[in-house]
Amino acid sequence: xxxxxxxxxxxxxxxxxxxxxxxxxxxxxxxxxxxxxxxxxxxxxxxxxxxxxxxxxxxxxxxxxxxxxxxxxxxxxxxxxxxxxxxxxxxxxxxxxxxxxxxxxxxxxxxxxxxxxxxxxxxxxxxxxxxxxxxxxxxxxxxxxxxxxxxxxxxxxxxxxxxxxxxxxxxxxxxxxxxxxxxxxxxxxxxxxxxxxxxxxxxxxxxxxxxxxxxxxxxxxxxxxxxxxxxxxxxxxxxxxxxxxxxxxxxxxxxxxxxxxxxxxxxxxxxxxxxxxxxxxxxxxxxxxxxxxxxxxxxxxxxxxxxxxxxxxxxxxxxxxxxxxxxxxxxxxxxxxxxxxxxxxxxxxxxxxxxxxxxxxxxxxxxxxxxxxxxxxxxxxxxxxxxxxxxxxxxxxxxxx
Amino acid sequence: xxxxxxxxxxxxxxxxxxxxxxxxxxxxxxxxxxxxxxxxxxxxxxxxxxxxxxxxxxxxxxxxxxxxxxxxxxxxxxxxxxxxxxxxxxxxxxxxxxxxxxxxxxxxxxxxxxxxxxxxxxxxxxxxxxxxxxxxxxxxxxxxxxxxxxxxxxxxxxxxxxxxxxxxxxxxxxxxxxxxxxxxxxxxxxxxxxxxxxxxxxxxxxxxxxxxxxxxxxxxxxxxxxxxxxxxxxxxxxxxxxxxxxxxxxxxxxxxxxxxxxxxxxxxxxxxxxxxxxxxxxxxxxxxxxxxxxxxxxxxxxxxxxxxxxxxxxxxxxxxxxxxxxxxxxxxxxxxxxxxxxxxxxxxxxxxxxxxxxxxxxxxxxxxxxxxxxxxxxxxxxxxxxxxxxxxxxxxxxxxx
Numbered sequence: 001x002x003x004x005x006x007x008x009x010x011x012x013x014x015x016x017x018x019x020x021x022x023x024x025x026x027x028x029x030x031x032x033x034x035x036x037x038x039x040x041x042x043x044x045x046x047x048x049x050x051x052x053x054x055x056x057x058x059x060x061x062x063x064x065x066x067x068x069x070x071x072x073x074x075x076x077x078x079x080x081x082x083x084x085x086x087x088x089x090x091x092x093x094x095x096x097x098x099x100x101x102x103x104x105x106x107x108x109x110x111x112x113x114x115x116x117x118x119x120x121x122x123x124x125x126x127x128x129x130x131x132x133x134x135x136x137x138x139x140x141x142x143x144x145x146x147x148x149x150x151x152x153x154x155x156x157x158x159x160x161x162x163x164x165x166x167x168x169x170x171x172x173x174x175x176x177x178x179x180x181x182x183x184x185x186x187x188x189x190x191x192x193x194x195x196x197x198x199x200x201x202x203x204x205x206x207x208x209x210x211x212x213x214x215x216x217x218x219x220x221x222x223x224x225x226x227x228x229x230x231x232x233x234x235x236x237x238x239x240x241x242x243x244x245x246x247x248x249x250x251x252x253x254x255x256x257x258x259x260x261x262x263x264x265x266x267x268x269x270x271x272x273x274x275x276x277x278x279x280x281x282x283x284x285x286x287x288x289x290x291x292x293x294x295x296x297x298x299x300x301x302x303x304x305x306x307x308x309x310x311x312x313x314x315x316x317x318x319x320x321x322x323x324x325x326x327x328x329x330x331x332x333x334x335x336x337x338x339x340x341x342x343x344x345x346x347x348x349x350x351x352x353x354x355x356x357x358x359x360x361x362x363x364x365x366x367x368x369x370x371x372x373x374x375x376x377x378x379x380x381x382x383x384x385x386x387x388x389x390x391x392x393x394x395x396x397x398x399x400x401x
Numbered sequence: 402x403x404x405x406x407x408x409x410x411x412x413x414x415x416x417x418x419x420x421x422x423x424x425x426x427x428x429x430x431x432x433x434x435x436x437x438x439x440x441x442x443x444x445x446x447x448x449x450x451x452x453x454x455x456x457x458x459x460x461x462x463x464x465x466x467x468x469x470x471x472x473x474x475x476x477x478x479x480x481x482x483x484x485x486x487x488x489x490x491x492x493x494x495x496x497x498x499x500x501x502x503x504x505x506x507x508x509x510x511x512x513x514x515x516x517x518x519x520x521x522x523x524x525x526x527x528x529x530x531x532x533x534x535x536x537x538x539x540x541x542x543x544x545x546x547x548x549x550x551x552x553x554x555x556x557x558x559x560x561x562x563x564x565x566x567x568x569x570x571x572x573x574x575x576x577x578x579x580x581x582x583x584x585x586x587x588x589x590x591x592x593x594x595x596x597x598x599x600x601x602x603x604x605x606x607x608x609x610x611x612x613x614x615x616x617x618x619x620x621x622x623x624x625x626x627x628x629x630x631x632x633x634x635x636x637x638x639x640x641x642x643x644x645x646x647x648x649x650x651x652x653x654x655x656x657x658x659x660x661x662x663x664x665x666x667x668x669x670x671x672x673x674x675x676x677x678x679x680x681x682x683x684x685x686x687x688x689x690x691x692x693x694x695x696x697x698x699x700x701x702x703x704x705x706x707x708x709x710x711x712x713x714x715x716x717x718x719x720x721x722x723x724x725x726x727x728x729x730x731x732x733x734x735x736x737x738x739x740x741x742x743x744x745x746x747x748x749x750x751x752x753x754x755x756x757x758x759x760x761x762x763x764x765x766x767x768x769x770x771x772x773x774x775x776x777x778x779x780x781x782x783x784x785x786x787x788x789x790x791x792x793x794x795x796x797x798x799x800x801x802x
Contacts, residue, residue, distance in 0.1 A: 012622045013560055014513045014593045014651065015537070021654050030469065054460035064445065064452040064634035068431065099500050099638070103660045110536075114416045127726055132658045135511075136416070159414055194411045196453045221413045233465035235665035237500070250415065253422050259504045264636035265662040 016115075021135050024128060025349045033343045039376035040342035041363040044169070044318050047293070051233045051284040052273065063268040069256040070268045071097025073242070078274040079226075079240050084390040086201075087146040088224060090242045093330075097262045098250055101199055101227040101239035105129050107134040107254045108195050111247065112159040119122035120151070120158040124321075124350030124360075126169045129162060140352035145179035150186035160193040160223075160256065165213050167200035170350050170362035171321040172314025174208045184216035192248070194220055198229035199239070200259055202283055205291040206315035221246050228270050230318070231283055290318075290366055293373070300373050304381035308388065320363045321347075326388035329357030336383050342376045417516075422536050426750045427529060431758050434744045435506045440777035442764040443744035445570070445719050451687040453674065454632045464669040471659040472498025472641070472792035473668045479675040480627075480641050487602075487613040489625060490645045497652055502600050502628040502640035506530050509624055510537040512648065513560040521553055521562040523630055525722075525751030525761075527570045527598065530563060541753035541766070546580035552589035561594040561624075565613050567711050568601035571714025571751050571763035572722040575609045582751045585617035594648070600640070607716035615643075622647050631719070632684055639666040680754040691719075691767055694774070700764035701774050705782035709789065721764045722748075727789035730758030733763055737784055743777045 005143030016035040026043065033040035067111065075093040083090055098104050105128070113119065121130065122143050133140070142151035143161050152161060163183060165175040166397035175183070185195045196214050204210060214222040243251055257259070274280060297320060299312050305311070310323045324330070330346040337344060368376060404563070427444065436439035457609050471477065477496040484491055498503050506529070514520065516538035522531065523544050536543070543552035553562060564584060566576040575636045576584070588595045597615050615623040628640040629712060644652055656662070674680060698721060700716050725731070731747040738745060748761035769777060 012592075012647065013512065013513070015513055015518070016517070018651050021651060021658070023654065024657050026657075030467070044465065047463055048466060051462050054458070054462075054465070057458035057460060058456070059455035059458060061449055061452050061455075064628075064636040065449060066431070066446055066635045098552070099561070101661045102658075110416065111419060112414070112416055114418070117416070128658065128661075135658060191413075199487045213770040229424050231469075234467045235661070237660065237664045246413065250419050250422060253424065256425050256535060257426075257503075257529065258424070258507050258659065259500045259638065260529075261636045261638070263500070263667055265666050265670070266664055269666075313708060 004267060009132060012152045017135050017137060018060070020137070021280040022131065025129055025345065030346065032338055034112065034373040037241075038343055039368050039372040041341045041365070041376060041380075042345045043367065043369060044232055044364055045367040047067055047289060047366050050064070050289055052166060054269070054318070057269070059265060059268060065264070065266045067264050067328060068259045069252055069261045071095065071262060072264065072271065075267050075271045075274070078271055080242070082176075082274065083212075083224075083226075083242060088215045088242065094242045094245065094248060096243070096248070096255055097267060098239040098241055098255070099259055099262045100229065100234075100237040101197065101225045101241075102128060103255075103258065104223070104225040104239060104241045105132045105197070107241075108162075108260065111250055112193075118154070118156050118158040120161040120192065121352055122168065123352055124170050124347065124358075125162065125352070127165060127349045128351055129197070130349075131364075133162070143183075145175055145227045146262075149393075151185045152186045152190050152192050155174050157190060158192055161187060162197065163213065164197045166198055167203060167314060167317025168208050169200070169260075170319050170345070170347070172312065172317050172319050174210070174309045174315050174340055175213070180209060180213045180216060184220075185214050187222075188218050190348070190393050191220060194222045196222065196224045198224060199230055200317035201226060203287060203290055203318065204316040205294055206209055208315045222272070223251070224246060228305045231286070232270060232273060232352050236263075236270065238262060238266045238270050279374075293365050293370070295381055296370050297363070297373050300377040300394045304377045308381060308384050314350050318364050322339070322361050322363060323362055324359045324361070324384055324385070324388070327357060327359040328384070328387055330359065330361040331386055333361070333383055339378050340383070344380065348366060403451040418536055418538060423532065423540070424547045425532055426746065427527060430744060430746065431571040433739055437589065439739075439742055439744055440695050440773040440780075442766070442767055442769060442777060442781075443746045444768065445765055446768040447631055447719075448690060448767050451690055453683070455670070458670070460666060460669060461664075463739070464665045466665070468668070469666050470653055470662045470664045472496065472663060473672065475513055475669050476675070477641075480671055481643070481655055482612075482626075482677065484627075484643060489616045489643065490617045495643045495646065495649060497642050497644070497649070497656055499626070499640040499656070500628045500660055500663045500774060501630065501635075501638040502598065502642075503529060504656075504659065505620075505624070505640060506533045506598070508642070508659065509561070509563075509721040510534055510539075511655050511752065513594075514539050519555070519557050521559040521565055521593065523569065523747065524564050524753055525759075526563065526753070527565060527749045529751075529797060530576050530598070530754055535544060541767050546576055546584045552593060553587045553593050558591060559593055560702065562588060563596045565598045565601075567599055568604060568715060568718025569612050569717070569722050570601070571746070571748070573713065573718050573720050575611070575716050576614070578610045581610060581612070582613045584616050586622075588621040591617050592621060595623045597625045599624065599625060601633055601718035602627060603632040604688060604691055604719065606688065606695055609716045624648060626654070632687070633671060633674055637664075637671065639663060639667045639671050651783055652732045665728070694766050694771070697771050698764070698774050698778075701778040705778045706785075709782060709785050719765050719767045721766060723764055725760045725762070725785060727785070728758060728760040728784075729788055731760065734762070734784055735787055736759040738781060741784070743780050743781050744750055745781065775802045
């Protein structure tokens with residue numbers, strides 16, 4: 001049979017949750033930024049020159065067999081040691097190795113969310129977390145460390161609060177000590193479990209408070225997660241979560257049901273990297289590369305976007321959040337930008353309420369070269385100026401088809 | 402903070418589905434079979450001597466970057482070519498690379514199952530599939546290729562039928578041509594999507610029909626999945642699914658939400674193996690190792706279990722399904738067996754209805770050495786004879802704690 005001749009006559013019945021499962025703008029974007037010559041400010045792609053050298057690998061046969069759902073014991077120990085040094089007290093038994101930290105979002109969604117379950121999120125926040133929580137049926141409520149009780153004291157207590165306190169995606173913001181204390185206090189007082197997502201922690205360009213908020217909790221349950229995608233390489237698909245003991249048993253069972261256990265080739269390789277005496281120097285070099293890219297990027301913004309937009313210089317991470325002075329729907333800008341060879345991520349999908357237009361866009365500064373940054377920002381600024389003046393932009397390709 | 406001093410005061414509210422999430426007997430068993438000296442007939446562990454040599458790897462930097470959710474294009478092409486050669490017509494665009502075929506079970510569960518959704522399964526069947534489907538809320542109905550309409554013509558049409566037609570887990574059974582035709586016809590006539598799980602396909606010791614049932618479908622939607630865990634190595638955590646075009650879009654979105662994409666190190670390595678001219682010889686050698694193990698195992702069964710049990714000689718795969726003449730709850734046998742250094746998998750968790758006692762157990766023959774097979778079967782037979790005679794067995798350790 002072939003798919004052409006034998007198209008099914010009746011539509012299969014999908015689960016009700018599938019109706020809420022939208023195309024991911026990230027996925028759509030990945031196809032676009034692969035086009036030759038495209039200047040990409042869109043993804044969160046690390047710079048390939050920061051990847052480790054993997055030319056002389058000798059994988060031990062033990063790494064090829066089935067392993068434990070929790071992860072390899074030595075890797076869990078190494079992760080726990082790193083987290084304790086960071087100020088988050090935990091034992092290796094609390095560590096669960098993940099197939100990338102996106103998987104932690106799926107597992108926590110499975111753990112907590114039924115149809116209609118309230119979940120507190122920052123606005124804007126990581127769009128693929130919104131996508132997963134929405135699929136499981138979440139109703140979004142407010143998380144804002146500047147509001148009383150961090151905005152969590154609503155009519156119905158959220159099942160958990162999801163936050164990216166350090167170099168947030170998409171804003172690049174880093175919670176200061178007062179904001180961290182406020183969020184921890186609110187979670188403790190209202191008994192709201194905290195899900196702290198911390199993939200950018202190592203990419204710190206300026207001095208700032210980075211101790212996990214979970215380390216300040218006294219009573220609330222918590223899940224903290226980290227990733228090796230930014231400090232090592234995303235193709236390894238390896239991350240981890242650490243959780244308060246009350247959440248561990250169901251999380252391990254969900255992990256086993258999801259994919260038995262994480263890739264042991266990557267686990268073996270990452271363990272070697274964590275034990276490597278050269279690791280701090282490697283991360284310092286990587287941070288220096290990204291710091292310079294950020295500085296070039298911000299200089300470019302000053303050159304081309306003064307008067308057109310506002311932004312904060314991100315103290316770490318991979319993104320600048322550009323707030324246009326004209327309240328444009330930035331999805332409308334994208335087709336013309338792509339036509340002229342520049343990709344960026346429109347701001348709207350990062351908001352839980354999916355606004356019609358938010359006048360903001362997310363720009364990644366880690367992947368493009370210095371020359372591409374210069375050229376790309378000049379093109380973007382021209383398009384924004386045209387659109388803001390009502391001249392309109394060319395092109396019709398929608399961001400999410 | 403430490404987990405000791407700051408135990409949460411209130412229990413977090415989990416999703417309703419979590420209540421149905423039981424401990425996996427496989428996970429529990431993995432801890433037991435790691436004990437030194439334990440003879441394990443329990444897991445589905447491949448023999449380490451069949452693993453490929455990975456001593457001279459030179460990973461290209463491109464394999465370290467983020468990749469497509471569907472999988473690397475060249476690997477999808479190679480998988481499609483292999484499946485077409487097997488008789489399952491498909492295009493590379495229909496292939497989705499998975500983080501092991503357990504992930505396919507999670508994705509298909511997410512695609513179809515709401516609370517109360519009927520799902521047709523063989524009895525017995527792969528217990529971790531039952532675990533996942535149960536978590537999503539499935540109500541199990543019958544799939545039996547020997548019944549009229551393969552047992553699918555029930556009051557309510559199942560959302561899909563899950564089958565392992567080739568070297569079934571746990572029975573080792575291989576559907577003959579008539580059974581394959583009957584299942585395909587029933588799915589077509591009743592418009593029941595077929596989810597065919599085929600991880601043992603390459604481990605064929607005797608001639609038998611192995612063309613996928615999905616290749617016979619004319620109208621029904623389908624998902625076919627395979628694995629590299631048995632033919633290469635499980636630590637690579639790599640599998641794939643191929644689906645009818647109507648199911649592809651939501652499956653790719655679910656994959657992206659689950660873990661963005663599969664490990665690119667493993668994808669790169671497996672692609673090299675699929676292109677290696679030595680692959681057919683490698684699989685033939687591996688099949689020969691397992692055939693010999695199976696033959697030793699069956700000889701051992703004849704020596705020790707004649708009169709105590711019945712079994713079919715499995716034409717492929719990794720398991721013998723041993724049906725005891727005494728209708729014992731084989732979970733009760735396990736503690737004494739483990740005390741004497743032999744692990745096996747009780748039969749009860751493989752049944753959707755979770756019977757109190759099924760008088761059957763699953764024995765893996767691929768992992769233990771020839772000497773261990775001999776000694777382990779002798780011990781098991783002694784315990785079965787004692788239990789069957791009412792003498793009882795020692796020990797109290799339950800299989801699922």
